[in-house]
Amino acid sequence: MKRLFILTLIAIFALLLPQQSQAHSPDQSYIYINVYKSAMDGRFEVTVRDLNKALGLNLPEPATLADIEPYKAQIQNYLKQHTTFSADGQTFEIVFKDLEILAVDDMEQDFLLFHYDIEDVDAIPSALDVRYDGFFETDDKHRGMFLVGYNWKAGVINNEAMISLIFSPNNTQQQLSLDEMSLWQGFVALVKLGIWHIWIGLDHILFIIALILPAVVRRRETLSDFSTVDQNVSANYSNSWLPVAKFKPAFLYILKIVTFFTLAHSITLALAALGVVNLSSRVVESIIAFSIALAALHNITPIFKGKEWLIAFVFGLFHGFGFASVLGEKGLEGDFMILSLLGFNIGVEIGQVLIICLAFPVLFLIRKLFIYPRVITYGSVLLILIALYWVVERAFDIELAWGRYLGL
Numbered sequence: 001m002k003r004l005f006i007l008t009l010i011a012i013f014a015l016l017l018p019q020q021s022q023a024h025s026p027d028q029s030y031i032y033i034n035v036y037k038s039a040m041d042g043r044f045e046v047t048v049r050d051l052n053k054a055l056g057l058n059l060p061e062p063a064t065l066a067d068i069e070p071y072k073a074q075i076q077n078y079l080k081q082h083t084t085f086s087a088d089g090q091t092f093e094i095v096f097k098d099l100e101i102l103a104v105d106d107m108e109q110d111f112l113l114f115h116y117d118i119e120d121v122d123a124i125p126s127a128l129d130v131r132y133d134g135f136f137e138t139d140d141k142h143r144g145m146f147l148v149g150y151n152w153k154a155g156v157i158n159n160e161a162m163i164s165l166i167f168s169p170n171n172t173q174q175q176l177s178l179d180e181m182s183l184w185q186g187f188v189a190l191v192k193l194g195i196w197h198i199w200i201g202l203d204h205i206l207f208i209i210a211l212i213l214p215a216v217v218r219r220r221e222t223l224s225d226f227s228t229v230d231q232n233v234s235a236n237y238s239n240s241w242l243p244v245a246k247f248k249p250a251f252l253y254i255l256k257i258v259t260f261f262t263l264a265h266s267i268t269l270a271l272a273a274l275g276v277v278n279l280s281s282r283v284v285e286s287i288i289a290f291s292i293a294l295a296a297l298h299n300i301t302p303i304f305k306g307k308e309w310l311i312a313f314v315f316g317l318f319h320g321f322g323f324a325s326v327l328g329e330k331g332l333e334g335d336f337m338i339l340s341l342l343g344f345n346i347g348v349e350i351g352q353v354l355i356i357c358l359a360f361p362v363l364f365l366i367r368k369l370f371i372y373p374r375v376i377t378y379g380s381v382l383l384i385l386i387a388l389y390w391v392v393e394r395a396f397d398i399e400l401a402w403g404r405y406l407g408l
Contacts, residue, residue, distance in 0.1 A: 027142045029134055030111075031083070033118075034150040035178055040092075040118040042149065044079050045102065045111045046134075051075060053138045062110045065101060072099060076114060082134035085118055087125035092118045126179045130165065133172040140169050141200055143193070151178065161337040163189055168196075187343040194347020197323065198355070203288050203390065204319060208258065208355055210295035210383050211312060213376050215254040215360065216367040217241040219302065241376070243367040251360060258352055260309040264316030265323055266345050272324030273341055282397060284321040289390035291315035296383035299376050323348060 030045035048059045051071075055078060059067055068075070076096045085092045095117045102111040135142040144167035148156050165174045166189045198204055220242055244250040271277040295311055297303070304310050323344070366372055393400055 027135075027139055028145055029142070030145045030147065031130075031132060032147050032149045033085075033128075035124060035148065036150070036152070038121065038124065040085075040121055040124070041097075042116060042118070044083075044114040044116070046075075046079075046114070047111055050135050050139070050142070051078075051112070054078065054135050062103070063101070063112075065099065068099065068101075068112060075112075079114060079134060082132060084129075084131040086129045086131075087127060090120070092120050095119050124178060126177065128176045128178055129173070130176055131173045132167040133169070136169040136172070143168055143196075146174075146176070148176070161340050163193070163340065165189060166193055187339055190340050190343030191347040191350070194344040194349075195351040195354075196347075197344075198348050198351030201322075203285075203292060204322070205355060206383055206386065207288070207292045207295060207315070207319065208261075208352060209359065210292055210299065210380065211257055211261075211308060212254050212356060212359060212363065213379055214241075214299050214308075215257075216250055216363045217243050217372065217376070219305070241373045243372070244364075247361075247364055250364065254356060254360060255353075257309050257312045258356065261312040261316040261319070262345070262349050262352065264313045265320030265348070268317045268320030269323045269345065270320075270341055272321050274337065277321075279321050282394060284318055286391050286395040287315070287318045288322050289387045289394055291318065291387075293384045293387035293391070296380035296387065299380040 027050070029047075029050060031042065032045070033040060033042040048061050048063045051057055052059055052061075055071075055074065057071055059071070080094050083094065085094065097115040097117060099115070100113045102113050130146060132144045132146065134144060145163045146165035146167065147159060147162065148164050149159055150156060164176055167174070218241070220240060268277070272279075291311075294303070294315070295308075298308065298311060366375075389400065392398070
């Protein structure tokens with residue numbers, strides 16, 4: 001089994017070598033603002049896919065300027081209806097200027113850039129009230145990223161890394177200080193984004209579940225310290241498993257495994273976000289799905305006995321490329337990228353620990369039930385089936401009908 005695992009990894013890396021950079025895009029739009037001495041302007045960056053969904057258009061992907069021109073006024077009107085800039089009771093007028101297309105090499109679709117001026121600005125206010133609720137009516141997972149591209153007074157020049165505000169369906173109205181660039185505000189926004197991303201990433205959650213299912217038991221044949229196992233259990237419990245005796249050692253053990261997972265995805269997230277390495281999204285997403293199946297299979301038939309951390313680390317590398325879709329694949333870069341990566345990684349880690357803190361106590365309470373070994377086995381089988389379903393969909397870029405009924 002160990003040899004099979006190693007051969008599988010070699011095949012995966014061989015598959016990656018010839019792939020072109022082509023990653024999937026997150027459901028995000030971007031709003032930039034530039035603040036000058038007595039004027040403000042900026043741009044919206046949105047995808048054709050989001051516009052087609054929100055406005056019922058049928059624009060080709062990718063689209064040309066000629067394709068967009070007949071719908072330009074409609075799109076601009078949509079953006080104006082869903083965006084408001086105001087301060088001290090005054091609402092500023094958004095006046096659109098030129099339109100261009102930003103081709104992003106490592107994404108499956110391009111961004112349309114709608115440049116705008118903010119009119120009626122007599123003096124730059126100390127704080128700007130911003131409302132944004134674009135695309136939420138058709139996609140509740142969509143997020144609007146608000147960035148200050150230039151604000152000399154706040155010491156911000158050519159920023160395309162630090163996200164100042166993040167708009168969601170439940171948070172469409174926020175205030176931005178223009179007197180100073182709040183690094184803390186942007187850092188907290190990225191932490192929240194990391195937490196949100198892990199909580200909506202069902203594949204990442206299922207991988208963690210696959211890792212923690214056996215965390216409250218120990219395999220009989222691999223026991224080296226019987227003091228950690230509760231042997232005051234019926235002999236009918238299981239021929240393969242014994243429940244752990246104490247909460248703390250088992251909890252620390254699973255935290256250790258997840259720490260290796262975090263270390264791995266932090267490395268590749270940074271590499272991808274900084275543009276050092278970019279991999280095909282079809283391959284990355286397929287491997288993420290495969291990692292769930294392999295982790296679940298390990299629960300049934302051990303691949304590396306007592307070395308679950310190795311599975312967590314190896315496949316954590318690919319999960320990091322999946323996380324990179326939020327930060328790196330649009331080409332966000334600049335002086336604040338390191339801080340953005342740190343905030344996002346902390347958010348992902350918090351999200352993971354919260355999942356463990358919710359699931360682990362429940363598993364610990366039921367670990368002595370005679371059915372728990374069956375929970376591990378049948379739960380792992382279910383995870384394998386779900387994962388293989390995703391592997392087929394992602395590897396062959398198809399959408400199977402069953403997924404719509406099962407919510408996958």
